[in-house]
Amino acid sequence: MSATPVDSLASALSALDVPCERTTPGEFEETLAEHCRGSAVGVPLEGVDAALSGTDVTVDPTPAELDAATTGVTQASFAVADYGSVVIPTTETGTELVSLFVDRHVAVLDEADVLPGMEAAFDRFGEELRAEAGSGIVATGPSATADMGELVRGAHGPSEVRVIVLEGDDE
């Protein structure tokens, strides 16, 4: 069996020390709970067969709640398998804020949105950005800096990233 895009995503993420969890809609809440640390905030998931409403995640938090949170749960618009990148959209619900002003970012995405490589990713960006002037962050692993003498994770942004891929129930 040849490697699926999700397989390559998982292996690229593991090289970045980012756990990649595959789960089904039925088991989503349980899986997510394992990956939240401290108080968790999130933005509503859209267009996937899962929701945050039944979890401990505070959806649409106040800025003060965001400031106090350790974990932020957002949806990724898509992923780039061979780089282990997830694409974080900027939304009116504050996806960018929730993914950035926390120490652990949990990105949720549908397996159908895992693209093989950069070529596919930029074809998609081209179409989307020309259609509507959107924005997206290609995020690969946690934020990092080597400016203080050696590599440190968590420079301004999250120091930990988790990726949850939603796969079909029917296997």
Place this chain on the structure above:
Amino acid sequence: MSKADRLREVMAAEGEAVNENTQGFNAGRYESVARLEDYEELKEEARSIKEDAIERLPELIDELRESVEANGGTLYVADDAEDANDYVRSVVDDRDAERVVKSKSMTSEEIDVNEALARDGVDVVETDLGEWVLQVADEAPSHIVAPAIHKSREDIARLFTERFDPDEPLETAEELTAFAREHLGERIEDAEVGMTGANFVTADTGTMALVTSEGNARKSVAATDTQIAVAGVEKVIPSVEDLRPFVELIGRSGTGQDITSYVSLLTPPVGTPTIDFDDDETPISTFDGDRDFHLVLIDNGRLAMREDEDLRETLYCIRCSACSNSCANFQQVGGHAFGGETYSGGIATGWETGIEGLDTAAEFNDLCTGCTRCVDACPVGIDIPWINTVVRDRINHGGEDWEFDFLVDGLTPDEETGSPSLQKRFFGNFETVAKAGSALAPLSNWLADASVSRAAMQRVLGIDARRDLPEFRRETLVDWFADRDVAIEEPRRRVVLYPDLYTNHVQVERGKAAVRVLEALGVDVVVPPAPSSGRAPLSQGMVSTARDHAERVSAALEPYVEAGRDVVVVEPSDHALFEREYERLLDEASFERLASNAYEVMEFVYGLLDNGAPADALAGGDGEEIAYHSHCQQRTLGLEPHTVAVLEELGYDVLTSDVECCGMAGSFGYKEEYYDVSVAVGDELREQFTDDAARDRTVVASGTSCLDQLDDLLERPTMHPIQLLAE
């Protein structure tokens, strides 16, 4: 302070940190690009996008203006630093902003926007940790990607302790980062204006790409309601899809990361809600996302560079820093010596000439030795050494009438308009020196070595008295060859061996060995007199003299090529000239003819053996252990493997050096102002060749300069690999 003293001082204070970091990046680059299947194609794609974009720049800027305005932002094209600063100040003033948080951008360094805003009483905070360290220390960046690369962890800890007197002592990188993150985090949340650079801006959508590893640029945009992006006009590319090769190349080329943590594709004004961080009642989604966006594109000399044949390529630069990291001299001295007011490293000469002027570029331009190691490293294939050479030429001529150079071309051999320094003229006219040296040898050698004349040479010509000078041979290679009478029956190939200056006058033994090896393999060889290649004047930035040499060499060798002979070249720096720089010095047809028929001697031997010539006609290695140092320009052309393959086929056990350059680089290591840098670079080669694995190995090297340097560094005799084959 003399230049030599200043370089020594910089090396003592910053050399170690710069060395360690740049070499780490450089090694990372090799590893990361090796993981790309289509590396060369990506580079070509990246280059052609840039070529096209710069060609169509005015048109793309118009398209971009429409896109930005359609998105609700403003595009301002500033003529120069002052114009740009005035615009930025007016935006900040309209917003009544007290604080601007800024993410790293070279263009904003270039215009000194921080100072301009500070004069208005605005608090400007650098949020990139490296930039912030420099802001606290009140220092200039020393590297285009890692601005505080010259500071060690201990330096930073000392600085923070002094400046902030923290409650807990700060020591580890984690502690320092956490402290900075805390300190800056509060300032970001309180700021009104976020200022960023832009690595690329796409004309079709008005999208800007920001390549970062820290989250500060994202935070600076998300936490403020007014965004100003400043970038050079050259950052505009046609479409979103065009970003792809750059995104795949930029991190790998610079720091050796396959991709940086964040590549932000922002089409401002971004829709993220602008929140009040203290609010504990209103859900985030209730805040609106109203933002102001101003894109300030800065000309500041760039549009004139676009019209300048030789400087234009500078505008293709994506500021990845690969040229700095791969540069052996930069690795020793860093950007505080090898750089101008803003930019540093190999490409800095082009940038500083274009935006600041020749005077600024002149201060560090000579630190480029033309070794070409940056050429393959550059993801957009800029011929950085050529830009350095041309600028050196303009500096020689005081920046005036440099076009005139081309008019006198060919009419006045060995004569330059304007006035390169005496030292440059000496090295640039080394052919004359060598001819006289051989004619007067051994008297000339004896005289040159006498302490009185060495002192005079140092005083008048700046030739460091600590260097051994080349010893001229009374009988040149051409003379020796003329006296021989060897006939090859049914030759396998027929060649003309190019008697380069050193092989002809100094390293005559390697020339003789080359002839013997070729003949042993059934090759008919001729060694006619020929002019020197022009490498020496070219290194001094004497372009018209070099062009004159090139034309005479081409004329001298052409009849042989037409008669079906291949050109075999012993000296790799001359071979590289035939293959690379002559393209700029000769007409196309002459260049093609020479370049396509010229071979480096070991490359040629490789080809002969590969085509069935009998290896047993040559001296075998019988397992002998040797240490081989290839030559920078030979490596850039991908020719090191041929030598290694031949030596291995003949039974040698070969260990190769893994430094970028030996540090001698032609005249560079002879010059008193650069002697110490040259020796510091060479020290890495010395270390490798004197460690346990190499200490007892015979040392061979391809280039004359490398051999000179190795002779000085090691206490072992050295030779050219061809000499092993002839023994």
